[in-house]
Amino acid sequence: MKKIATIVGAAMAVTAAAGVNASTLDSVKNRGALQCGVSDGLPGFSATDSAGRWQGLDADFCRAVAAAVLGDAEKVNFVSLTATERFTALQSGEIDVLSRNSTWTLTRDASLGLNFAGVNYYDGQGFLVSKDLGVDSALELDGASVCIQSGTTTELNLADYFRMNGMSYEPVLYDTSDQTTAGFEAGRCDILTSDQSQLSALRLQLSNPDAAVVLPEIISKEPLGPVVRQGDDVWFNIVKWTLFAKINAEEMGITSANADEMLSSDDPSVQRLLGSSGNMGELLRLENNWAYNIVKQVGNYGEVFERTVGTGSPLNIERGLNALWTNGGIQYAPPVR
C-alpha cells in the first residue's frame, strides 16, 4: 500500500500543472549565483584562458549581470553550450541568461519564447579563405566547399547569398568551432564562413594565421545580444538595463578606475546612474548601487570592448559600428531617468 501511495504521489507531482514559475530574479538571489550560457570557446567573446577563467565580451556581460543583481561579478556559473543547444537550455531554465554571440532575428524573437535584451555587438557575416586560393571577392567562390558551424543563422545567409548570385556550393557542417577550424585547415573546404568578428578570432587559432585572409564582403546583418526567457519582464528589464548601463557609463565617461570619484559627481545623470541620488535601482528591484557595481567590477562598454576584442586584445577589431553614437557608431542607450 505504501508503494502504491508513493507511485501515485510521484504521478501527481509530475502531472500537477508545472506552469508555476518562480521569478528568475528570486531564484538567482536564492542560488547566490547567476547561471549564464556562453559559447564552447570563441576567443574574444567567451573562452577560457590558461587559468581556466572565462574571458571575453560575452563572459563579461554575464559578470555585469551578476554584479548588478548580486553585487559580486564573480558569482557566475558559466555553462558552455553549442549553437544547437543554446536556446533549449534557456527555454528549459537551465540558464538564466544566454550571452553567446546569438543573432537577433524575427523568428527567434517570435517563435522560441525568448526575448533579446539588446545588441552587445553589431556584426556581419563574412568569409575566411586561404591565401593560395587566389580569390579576392566572394563572387569568385562558385562551386566552393564551405565549412559552417551547424545551427546558426550563418547557414541560412550563406544559402541565400549563393543562390542570389547564381553560384553553387557544398556545405560542410560541424558542431563546434574547433572542428570547423580543423576542417578548414585540412582543406576539407575552401572557405570558412561565420560572423566577421569570429573569423578574426578563428584565424588566430590557425597554425599559420598569415596563410588565410578575411574577404571584404559582409553578406548579412548580425546583431548579437543577450537573450532571456519571455514572460518574466522584471528579469528582462534587469538584463536590458545592465547593457544600457554599460553603454551609458561609457558615454558619461565613468570607468572602473574613476567610478569612486564619480559617485560624488555634480552631474545629475551620473548621480542617477550610480545611485548617489534617485531610486533607479529600486525601480529595477535591485540595490541602488547596481550600476556602480557593474562599472566598478567589470567596466563600461568601451573598456570591456577594448580589453576583449578591441585594439587591446589579440583580435584587434576596430570599434566601427560598435562605437558610441557620439563617435560615429550606432551603440546608443536610452537615458537613465
Added chain:
Amino acid sequence: MKSNNRNGLTRLIYNPTARSLFFQAVVLGGLLWFMLTIIGNVMTNLETRGISTGFGFLSQPAGFGISQTLIEYDETFSFGRTFIVGLLNTLLVSALGIVAATILGVFVGISRISPNWLLRKISMVYIEILRNIPLLLQIFFWYFVVLQALPRPRDSITFGEAVFINVRGVFVPKPMAETGFTFYAVLIVAAIIGVFVLGRWAKRRMIDTGQQFPVFWTSVGILIGTVVIGYFITGRPISLEYPELRGLNFRGGISLLPELLALWFALTIYTSTYIGEIVRSGIQSVAHGQTEACRALGLNEKQRMNLVILPQAMRVMIPPMTSQYLNLTKNSSLATAIGYPDLVSVFAGTTLNQTGQAIEIITMTMLVYLTISLSVSAFMNWFNKRVALVER
C-alpha cells in the same frame, strides 16, 4: 433476484480471467491518463511561454543547403523534405555498414578458428583491439587523421584520370545510359532470372537423381558473359561521365563524401569485431560430433561447412546478429560529430535549431529510429523462424 445478482458479482470477482482483465484495464487507463496529462501540460506550458508548437513548420521553406542528397533538394525545399533527405542518408550509411560489416565479420570470425596460426592470431588481435576502442574515437580517427591527411583537390591522387582521391572525398566516373540501354537492362534481368531457374532445376535434379550440377560456376559464367557480350551487342549503351577539376572543386562523376567514408569505415570495422565473435561462437557451438559424422559420411571440408555446420550455427548466430544490426543503425547517429548529413545532423540538428521546435522534432526522430529498429527485428525474426530447428 437479488441473491442471484450478488452471486453473479461474486463469481466475477473470483474469476481469475475477469480479475486480471479488470486490473489490466485499470493500469492501462492510469497510464493513458498519465501520458495525456503530461502531453497536456507540455502544450499548456509551451503556449504560456510563447513557444510555437505543432507540425506546421514542416511545410515552411528550409533555406539551408545539405552536402549529400539522394533525392532532389535545394534551399527552396521544405523542412519536411530535410527530414526525408536526412532519413535516406541514415538508411544509406546503415545499409552500407550492415553489408560490409557482415562480410568482414564472417571473414574475421572464420579466421578466428582457422587452422592457420598467423591468420588466427591476426584476427584475434584485430578483434581485441578494435572492439575496445570507443566508436566515436574510431570515427574521429578515420575522419580527422586518415581522410583529412589526403591531398588537396589540385594534387589529387588519381587512377588513370578517372578516379580521384583527395581531402574532399573520392570521385569516380558516373555511368550514363545511352541509346540501347533498355535492351541491355532487359538482357541482364533475363540472365538473372535464367540463373534462378537453373538453380531450382539443379536442386530438383539433385533431389530426384542425386546427380550434382556445378550451379555456381555456370551462373557466374552466364552473368559475366551476358554483361560483357551484351554490352557490345547492344552497341555500348553505357558511357562514363568523368569527374573533372573545374574551378575550386571536382564536378561531374559520383562523389563519395569523406564524412560518409569515415562513418562507413568506422561503423563497419567496429561492428565487424562483434559479428566476428558471434560467427566464431556460432560455429563452435555446433558439437564436434557433427564434424566427425561428416567425415564418416565422406563429406569434404566445404560440404561440411555449407551443409552441416553453418545451417546449425545460423540458429545461434541470428538473434545476436539482429542486435548488432540495430546497434549499427543507431550508432550511425554519431554522424553528427563529423558532419555527415544524417537524420540527427540535418533534422534533429539544423532543422531543430532553425525552427526551435525541439519536442516535435525529437519525437519524430525517435519514432524513426523505433520504426527502423522494429522493422529490422521483424525481418530478422522472420528469417530466424525459417532457419530455426524444426522439432520433429
